[in-house]
Amino acid sequence: MTEALERPVVPPVSDADPFAADVLLEPEPLHRTLREAGPVVRLSRYDVHALARYEHVHAALLDWQHFESGSGAGLANFRHEKPWRPPSLLLEADPPLHDAPCRVLREILAPPALHRLRAGWQAVAEEIVDQVLSQGSEFDAFPALAEAFPLQAFPDVVGLGPDGRENLLPYGNMVFNAFGPRNGLVTADAPRLAELSAWVNAQCRREALSEDGFGAQIWAAADRGDLTQEQAPLVVRSLLSAGFDTTVHGIAACLYALATHPQEWQRLRKRPELARVAFEEAIRWQSPVQTFFRTATTDVTVAGTLIPAHTKILMFLGAANRDPARWPDPDRFDLTRDPSGHVGFGMGIHQCIGQHVARLEAETLLTALARRVEHLELTGPPRRHPNNTLRSWTSLPMRVRPAA
Numbered sequence: 001m002t003e004a005l006e007r008p009v010v011p012p013v014s015d016a017d018p019f020a021a022d023v024l025l026e027p028e029p030l031h032r033t034l035r036e037a038g039p040v041v042r043l044s045r046y047d048v049h050a051l052a053r054y055e056h057v058h059a060a061l062l063d064w065q066h067f068e069s070g071s072g073a074g075l076a077n078f079r080h081e082k083p084w085r086p087p088s089l090l091l092e093a094d095p096p097l098h099d100a101p102c103r104v105l106r107e108i109l110a111p112p113a114l115h116r117l118r119a120g121w122q123a124v125a126e127e128i129v130d131q132v133l134s135q136g137s138e139f140d141a142f143p144a145l146a147e148a149f150p151l152q153a154f155p156d157v158v159g160l161g162p163d164g165r166e167n168l169l170p171y172g173n174m175v176f177n178a179f180g181p182r183n184g185l186v187t188a189d190a191p192r193l194a195e196l197s198a199w200v201n202a203q204c205r206r207e208a209l210s211e212d213g214f215g216a217q218i219w220a221a222a223d224r225g226d227l228t229q230e231q232a233p234l235v236v237r238s239l240l241s242a243g244f245d246t247t248v249h250g251i252a253a254c255l256y257a258l259a260t261h262p263q264e265w266q267r268l269r270k271r272p273e274l275a276r277v278a279f280e281e282a283i284r285w286q287s288p289v290q291t292f293f294r295t296a297t298t299d300v301t302v303a304g305t306l307i308p309a310h311t312k313i314l315m316f317l318g319a320a321n322r323d324p325a326r327w328p329d330p331d332r333f334d335l336t337r338d339p340s341g342h343v344g345f346g347m348g349i350h351q352c353i354g355q356h357v358a359r360l361e362a363e364t365l366l367t368a369l370a371r372r373v374e375h376l377e378l379t380g381p382p383r384r385h386p387n388n389t390l391r392s393w394t395s396l397p398m399r400v401r402p403a404a
């Protein structure tokens with residue numbers, strides 16, 4: 001994608017604002033426009049380039065040498081602007097800096113290491129589902145399931161103490177808003193920024209973490225010399241920044257999909273082993289993480305279009321995941337398709353390191369729900385919560401018919 005042509009094409013220009021409130025709540029029309037406008041579109045409002053086609057998003061994510069992350073995965077360019085917090089050693093670093101933290105965390109969060117969590121999470125899922133159903137057939141599935149399950153499961157396995165766990169969701173909301181422009185969403189987060197950051201930073205200390213969790217395992221890696229003592233708390237911070245809201249909104253996307261596609265729910269009821277496909281297809285269909293930025297390290301051409309060195313490139317993961325050139329009937333939520341290859345978890349060296357944790361959380365919750373619920377449907381409009389990066393939710397009002 002980077003062979004310089006004789007005369008590289010200048011990209012079409014759009015003045016659309018992908019971070020405007022109405023676009024964040026319903027991004028599909030802009031996604032279609034950008035995919036159809038060309039392989040690269042310049043967004044004049046922010047002076048960035050946009051990739052929205054699957055082929056080019058996928059290729060650029062794999063090409064970390066030309067599309068770097070060390071200048072920041074948000075709109076701000078760290079070479080010119082001071083980051084709002086010390087940059088992530090994973091998301092906002094390139095090789096070789098990125099590699100040791102990545103190796104350490106990948107091992108801790110790898111499928112074999114997660115085996116021992118499965119039985120406990122199944123019990124938590126059954127308890128939460130039973131408790132919700134015991135209180136009636138109508139409830140808000142966002143707080144009652146999508147938020148409640150990760151809140152029970154995740155902080156325990158990280159090794160957090162009991163106090164302040166309710167800070168995880170607003171902290172993540174703030175982190176993901178901060179990748180966007182300094183719009184009203186970022187302004188609204190400002191009053192709690194110091195307090196939430198202080199709480200998260202305090203949880204990253206060795207003394208704050210129980211002896212058996214992911215957090216302690218990160219510190220143990222530092223004791224072995226696989227990380228420095230300075231790196232360890234930042235790797236714990238990555239877990240707390242990226243591991244909670246993403247899973248909550250991913251599970252919410254999946255519950256929304258299943259509540260609005262009764263035939264797919266029946267398919268899942270008959271074959272509970274489809275729970276993992278259901279989650280994966282929901283990630284493709286909704287893309288809980290909608291966008292990330294990269295920065296061009298040199299002049300690069302994408303399908304013959306020039307992107308000048310050092311400019312920011314906005315990767316539309318959500319648009320790629322519904323590109324009709326890659327996915328037949330892309331707007332359909334369909335458990336018979338193979339959603340693998342979607343870029344909802346990214347691709348390449350920065351591909352989501354916690355994806356196996358998220359899948360196990362979703363799988364255990366969905367399996368418990370499918371065993372006890374014959375039918376589910378929305379009883380009112382679901383409510384989304386605008387965020388500069390996340391496709392997030394506040395309410396999923398539902399009615400269920402319990403299984404006999």
Ligand code: OVV
Binds near residue numbers: 089091239
């Ligand atoms: C993928 C992601 C999102 C948000 C924060 C981080 C990573 C981090 O490493 O802090």
